[in-house]
Amino acid sequence: MMHFQRGSLRVLAGDQVSPGDQIGNCGNSGNSTQPHLHIQAMDSPDPKIAKGMPLRFEEFQQRSPRRTSTLKRLACPEQGSVVSRV
Known part of the structure; x- marks a missing residue:
C-alpha cells in the first residue's frame, strides 16, 4: 500500500x-x-x-477518463477513473 x-x-x-x-x-x-x-x-x-x-467494491461513484459519472455496484473501477464513496 x-x-x-x-x-x-x-x-x-x-x-x-x-x-x-x-x-x-x-x-x-x-x-x-x-x-x-x-x-x-x-x-x-x-x-x-x-x-x-480480483477485487470488487460494493458501491461507488465513478468518473471515467471520458468524464462520465456512473454509480457502480459490485464492480471494479475502470483504469484511470476517479472513485468516490456514495
Whole structure:
C-alpha cells in the first residue's frame, strides 16, 4: 500500500480487514501529484509466487477518463477513473 498520509496506516501486513474498516487516510506521499491509493489482493504472501485476485467494491461513484459519472455496484473501477464513496 502506498501514498497514505504519514502516520495514518491502521493495519499491518497479514491483518484481516472487513468491509467498512478504515485502513488509513489517503494521501500523496512519494512521487505523486494528487492523493490516490494503490491496492492489490494476492493469493499468497510471497510476491514471487502469488497470483493477483480480483477485487470488487460494493458501491461507488465513478468518473471515467471520458468524464462520465456512473454509480457502480459490485464492480471494479475502470483504469484511470476517479472513485468516490456514495
